[in-house]
C-alpha cells in the first residue's frame with residue numbers, strides 16, 4: 240500500500256505573512272529555507288503520493304480575490320515541480336473558520352479517497368505548522384510532523400493531548416526529510432489461540448522501556464533484559480495456559496516477538512545487519528547474529544537444572560529457535576559457566592546487545608547491506 244505525504248502550504252512550504260496571512264502577490268512569496276533540497280531528497284527516495292492541503296480563508300471573495308491567489312499558487316507548484324517535487328493532488332478549502340465545514344482542516348472531507356483502506360495511512364505523514372494539521376493527522380490515522388520550533392511546539396502538542404500522533408516537532412526541513420525517509424520501526428501485534436492470548440508492541444528506535452507480563456516471573460525478567468539491553472521498547476502481555484505447563488506461553492511469545500521483529504525491520508535499508516558480543520560476567524557467552532533473512536540456530540548451551548525460577552531450561556532453546564524462525568534470524572549461541580541463572584541471563588543480554596548492534600540504522604543511508612539487492 241502506498242504512503243501519502245499531506246503537506247500544508249502557508250507557514251510550512253512558504254512563509255506565512257504575519258499580518259493578514261494572505262499571500263496575494265508574488266512580492267509576498269518566500270519559500271521556507273531548505274524546502275527544495277529536502278523535498279527533492281524525499282522525492283528521490285520515497286515512493287509515495289503527494290497531497291497539498293491548505294485552508295485559504297475566503298479565497299474567491301472580494302476579501303481575497305481568486306486572481307490574486309492563483310499566480311502565487313501556480314508559482315509555488317511550478318517551482319517545486321522544477322525540483323522533481325510533483326503534487327498528485329492539491330486540496331484547497333476556501334471557507335472561513337466559523338462555517339465549520341467538514342472540508343476545512345482538521346476535517347477530512349476533501350481527503351475521502353485516501354481513507355478507503357487502499358493507502359498505508361499508519362506510515363503516512365501530515366506536515367504542517369498549525370495544531371489543526373496535527374489534529375488532521377489524528378483524524379486520518381497518520382503520523383504528524385508539527386512544523387514548529389521544537390521546544391515550544393512540543394509544549395503545545397502536549398497541552399492539547401496530541402503528542403501521541405506527533406512523530407516530531409521541528410521547523411528544520413532537512414530534519415523533516417530524514418524523518419519521512421526513515422519509516423517508523425514500530426509494530427503492534429495480537430495473537431489469539433486456544434492456548435494463548437498475546438499482545439505485543441515493539442519499537443526498534445526506542446530507549447529500552449519494557450512492560451512485561453507473561454505470568455512467568457523468570458521469563459519476564461529475561462524479556463526485560465532483552466528490551467533494556469537491545470535499546471528497544473517492548474511491551475508484552477500474555478494470558479497463557481499455564482495450568483497445562485509453560486510451553487505454549489514461551490513458544491508463542493517467541494513466535495509473536497519474532498514476527499514483530501521481522502515486520503519492524505521493514506525493508507532493512509540502512510541497518511548494520513550483523514551483531515556479535517563477547518563474554519559477560521562469570522559466564523562465557525557468545526551470541527552472533529545476521530538479520531539477512533535466513534533462519535538458522537546453532538545452540539551450544541547445556542543446562543543442568545530442570546528449571547530456573549518458573550521456567551523449564553529446555554524452553555530456552557525452544558524460545559530462541561521459535562524466535563529465529565519467525566524473525567528469520569541466523570543466530571549462533573554459545574554459553575558455558577557454573578551458575579545456571581547467570582548463564583541464561585548472559586545469553587539474553589548478549590542476544591540483546593547483538594540485536595542492538597544489528598538493528599542500528601543510519602537513516603541517511605538508504606542502501607541495503609547486501610549485494611543481492613534484497614534481504
Ligand SMILES: [Mg+2]
Pocket residue numbers: 247248249250251367368369
Ligand atoms: Mg499553515
